[in-house]
Amino acid sequence: MTTRAHTTIAVAILAAAASLALSGCGTTRAGQPMTIDEAKAEAIAEFRSALALAPDTWPQEVPKPAVFDCRIDxxxxxxxxxxxxxxxxxxxxVLVAQAGEHWEREGYELSKTQTEMDPETGQVYAVVARADxxxxxxxxxxxxxxxxNVDSRCVLGDPDDYR
Structure with missing residues (x-):
């Protein structure tokens, strides 16, 4: 693979991650602050549902999460x-379209892109799903x-406790 293709894919991954990084406050339906365990469980469930859409493509185990700082008030x-x-x-x-259809059924708003790169890379298909x-x-x-990629909601807690 060319350096340009690696760079292009890295930029696409970073753009998707950046668009996900700014989550809102995590609260439960009762208006109570969401716990860390609840936020992780919710994100893991969504992550697993995306992997299950194409079990022959994705590994089915859930990796250790990356931990990020965010702010609530x-x-x-x-x-x-x-x-x-x-x-x-x-x-x-097809892989990306299936994910988009799944997230749309789950009540997410989608941002979809399709970009032609170079002959080696071909089309870059992407979907970002957001919902309050x-x-x-x-x-x-x-x-x-x-x-x-699935990011949990931002919840109260010290990120350093999970690194």
Whole structure:
């Protein structure tokens, strides 16, 4: 793979991650602050549902999350990000379309893109899913590589306790 293709895929991944990084406050339906365990469980459930859409493509185990700082009303808080990537997915456009359809059924608003890169990379298909009161999710795929990412809601807690 060329350096340009690696750079392009990295930029697409970073753009999707950046668009997910700014989650709102995590609260339960009763208006009570969401616990860290609840936020993680909700994100893991969404992550697993995305992986289950194409079990022959995605590994089914949930990786250890990346931990990020976020803020709730100016107070330092924590967010958990679940990410997995695979090489050379079959039918990358179909893979991303399935995820988008799934997230749309789940009440998410979608942002979809499709961009022609170079002959080696081909099309970059991407979808970002957002909804109030839910984790944020994204998937991007080319014939070279694909990834799925789910970020928990931002919840009160010290991120350093989870690093």
């Amino acid at each position: 100016g107070v330092r808080a924590v967010q958990f990000s679940y990410f997995v990537a695979v090489e050379a997915p079959a039918a990358p456009g 009161g839910k984790p944020r999710a994204s998937m991007a795929a080319t014939k070279v590589r694909a990834h799925v």
